[in-house]
Amino acid sequence: MAPSERGARYAPDVRADRRAAVVAGLVTAAVGFTSSFAVVLAGLDAVGATPAQAASGLLILCVTQGLGTLLLALRYRVPVTLAWSTPGAALLATTGAVEGGWPAAVGAFLIVGILVIATAAIRQLADLVRAIPTSIAQAMLAGVLVPLCLAPVTATADRPLLLAPVVLTWLLLAAVAPRWASPAALVVALVLAVVAGDERSGALWPQLTWTTPTFSLGAVIGLAVPLYLVTMAAQNVPGAAVLSSFGYRPPWRSAMVVTGVGTVAGAPAGGHAINLAAISAALSASPEAGPDPSRRWIAAVTTGASYLVIAPMAALLTAIVVAAPSGLVAAAAGLALLTTLAGSLRSALSADERVEPAIATFLVAASGISVFGVGAAFWALVTGVVVHLALRPRGH
Structure with a gap:
């Protein structure tokens, strides 16, 4: 039964439905932004962005x-929401500088957008992405996340008094309001950053910084390809599945075109990738956004409008992060990724097939190696596929 048909079963209370949808949309934007913007800044910084370029990336x-x-x-009148690629930002943070520096990284972002558009137009490309076993893609993501999720451990060991309020805030709320x-942990970290940070501020007003893209083989293979795959496997496919689970038909092809064009347009300003929301998608599509499924699209509209209101804060937040004591904001970002890491490990190891390919993929991705100037994420995928093919039962 379509959401619009199911909506007829509910007594018409338009004002209450709209209020619930607006609140859900505000929550979606607040949770989506505050839980992971530090990961985006860390990723852009790792591939060579200056603070101004990172702030521009967050803004765009x-x-x-x-x-x-x-x-x-x-x-489409469905509660479809978009988000930046948080797993993609984590990939940037662990990949580090690529051949050609920041302009080549921007070129890689541009290629990711083109590949997403091509996915909507070329069925064979979508089939090729789906041919990669989910366990291998999730194992690669888990390996990428490990170094970031270790940040709370190492930072707390180095500066326990500074990190204790962040960790305790996260732990207490994880028990009562996950x-x-x-x-909340990130807000505490930002407050501590303002109190304990140095006086470096940089630009506090929102502005876009243009970078002319360049292209290098190392950046294409080591960054663009893994970023495209992790964005598709860890964001777009799960995001569509979340919408389907609540009875909606995801506008898949249109969403790929919109997110691909958005990624291409945002790349020169420092945006790495946008995609269907996966982690926060349920907040706007679930009954929390109102009892009438046919009106939950209002929650998505509220989310989109909220992101436009939040955008001007990018420069100020970047300045706070830059001035923060070493490891403070990274620890809060690592805590935010723990749930994603747990989900990736669960998906990687629960498939009805041998676990060796996933384990091999995970270990290579977590190793942080670079071979021929190409980072660990790409080699993890290659390793996982090779081991998968070698161990596949004969006749398959």
Whole structure:
């Protein structure tokens, strides 16, 4: 039964439905932004962005995902929300500098957007992505996340008194209000950063910084390909599945075009990738957004508008992060990724097949190796596919 048909079963209370949807949309934007913006900044910094370029990247990501969400929600009247690629940002953070530096990284972002557009147009490309076993893709993501999720451990060991309030905030809220645990921990970290940080401020006003893309083989193979695959496997496919689980038909092809065009448009300003929301998608599509499924698209519209309102804060937040004591914000970001790491490990090891390919993929991704200037994420995928093919039963 379609959401619009099911909506007829509910007594009409338009005002209450709208209020619930608006609140859900505000929560979606607040949780989506505060829980992972530090990961985005860490990723952009790792591949060579200056603080101004990282702030520009965060700003353009908010704008493109906000506009894309508004476009899709208003066009299809479904609670489809977009987000930046948090797993993709984690990949950037662990990949580090690529051949050609920051301009080549921007070129890689541009290629990711083109590949996403091509996925909507070329069925064979989508089939090729789906041919990679889910366990291998999730194992690669888990390996990428490990170094980031270790940050709370190492930072707390180095500076226990500074990190204790962040960790305790996360732990207490994880027990009583899990949705707000990571955002609250990050807010505490930002407050401590303001109190204990140095006086480096940088620009506090929002501005876009243009970078002319360049292209290098190392950046294409070592960054663009893994970023495209992790964005598809860890964001777009699960995001569509979340919408389907609540009875909606995801506008898959249109969403790929919108997110691909948004990624291409945002790349020169430093945006790495936008995609269907996966982690926060349920907040706007679930009954929490109102009892009438046919009106939950209002939650997505609210989310999109909220991102446009939040966007001007990018420069200020970047300045706070830059001035923060070493390891403080990274620890809060690592706590925010623990749930994603747990989900990736669960998916990697619960498949009805041999676990050796997933384990091999995970170990290579977590190793942080670089061979021929190409980072660990790419070699992890190669290793996982080779081991999978070698151990596949004969006749398959």
